[in-house]
Amino acid sequence: MSLTVSNLQCTRGDRQLFSELSFQLKAKQLLFLEGENGSGKTTLIRTLCALFVADKGEVLWCNQPIQEQIESYRESLFYLGHLNAIKGDLSVLENLRFNHAMSGQKCSDDDLLDALDKIGLYGYEDVPSRQLSQGQKRRVALARLLLNKSPLWILDEPFVALDVAAVELLQGIISAHIESGGMAVLTTHQEVPLTQEKIQHLNLDQYATQNAEASYV
Amino acid sequence: MSLNWFKYSAPMNFYPLAGKLVPIFWILAIVLTGFGLYWGFFKTPDVLSDQKQYYRIIFVHVASSWMGMWLYVMMVFWGLVGLVLNTRLSFMMAKATSVTGAFMAAIALVSGAVWGKVSWGTWWDWDPRLTMSLILLFLYIGYIALQSAIDDPRRADKASAVLALVGLAIVPVIYYSVNCPNPNECASLHQESSFKGIESNILLGMLVTALGFWMYSFAVILMRVRNIILEREINTKWVAELQNGR
Amino acid sequence: MFKTFWMILKRDLKLALRRRSEIFTVLFFFIIVVSLFPLGVGFDEKMLQSIASGVAWIAALLASMLALERLFSSDYVDGTLEQMLLTPQPLPVLVFAKMTAHWLLTGLPLVLIAPVVGILYHLEAETVKVMMFMLLLGTPILSMVGAIGAALTLGLRGGGVLISLLILPLYIPVLVYGAGAINESMLQSGNIEPYTLLLSAFLLLSLIFSPWATAAALKISLE
Incomplete structure (x- = not known):
């Protein structure tokens, strides 16, 4: 069981957000998605949920493109957004x-x-x-x-609006999910208590497309 | 000569090609429309059945109402190509076509009203053909309104393509209901072809004018598509180079 | 699949019943529009009878349109729609359930209130029956075709007015045959069967295509 992203490139409006983005997430792993505002975190998450179609590249679930197995992929996916x-x-x-x-x-x-x-x-x-x-x-x-x-959780800013007790509770829920063989993608600055080898960090700023300078030459 | 279509489906490559094509279409449009109207005004009889000189507005009216319909089909076609192949250029073509289509439908409507005033003595009559032009104009207006209400170009393109497609699916039903509001009467009635009894040289004038209108439409659509390309690709390298080159 | 349909239908009906005022808003809108016409054009019985069919249908088109904006927008605003798109259930089924709920809450009440039009416009009982029957056939089409427009304009500024611009022209066949049948039934030798068949054919077409078109439109709007 794995979530693989290869060579992803996304554009929103006339702005290219990121390109050549690749990573792999396996069972018992947690991915922290980082990046400045406007770096494309939400777009990447929507692409992972198959709500948004990328310009280039693929998202694979168990080594098969998600578009080809959309119903079974959605059974394996739990998504929670801002709303x-x-x-x-x-x-x-x-x-x-x-x-x-x-x-x-x-x-x-x-x-x-x-x-x-x-x-x-x-x-x-x-x-x-x-x-x-x-x-x-x-x-x-x-x-x-x-x-x-569902094995794959994708949570967009899950800790927002929670008090201290609830934050702790949620941290516990997420780490229990990872320990029991699940995987999760999170956009947050909140730590989750897990051993280091289970945690990956992905900073979208490193994949930002540098085309702004080209247009102002 | 074989064209590499996929090469020209990229806005960057299509932009200069369209620039070269525009003058050609303009020349063809002027020559063909000029010839068609000349033929229509001077080489055709002065009287058509019970109508005098004024029937000659037919050359503009028929050509524009044909164009109104054809351009709608063309717009749907480009939208469909865009939805299936996900090519940005085809959506831009669809968007560029919509304005010219609405313009043609409006011309058909105005020329029809003028014709109605001189032949029937009234600006407006709920004649099926006029009604259909009006509805066609409504469909174009809906398309353009949706296109301009959505800020994200990707969503605007796809949403308006779906709308145009739904419109095209319902147009035959609308056409039938406008032509035959009382199904008890027209179950046995066949739509009489408007070509019947039209002299061939009148037909020639109409066809050549229509061809001229086609060329005009191509010319302005390509000009508009060039603008849309620049607008949407403003942040790309090639547009920047284009500006520097000048 | 049927379970999903039933679940969403039940939820939408439950939500509407907890906010009953919204159902009545649409209903009273219909009645007010219908009763304003005589005040504008005069009370001549013959004339009222001759315009009754058109007035009833146009009021029905507008009333159904008024409710369309809410069809998806409340679920869109609170994130439910996004969750619905992410479920393993096929989207056209979900959409069809929402259309059905919309019709039960706006179309069906119009059918039931139609006798009021009969009283206000001095129609015979026979004509009222035809009017109810044609509304029964036609209002589902309004909900289904309208849903496409509601999905396309989701979350846009001025969505309500925009929907009417997109959708009203597409309602023309329903108006022509729906009203035509009522006029026909007032004639001595009237035969409404062809009208019924044509509207049924249109209903069937929209049943087949509109859930898919609406689902496609929703995906585009939520991308």
């Missing part, structure tokens, strides 16, 4: 139930309640989500991590 996908009009439990069911993985209401309990929302299951604070909504979204059995 929580929480509906204010639904209760906490209903939100979690629907969002988890969309992934096609089964689970009982007991599992759902258990996950809410672990994420620190015990007793909130029937509360309309619009009454939750920003951090609590984020916790509802993160509760899906406890239920999800």
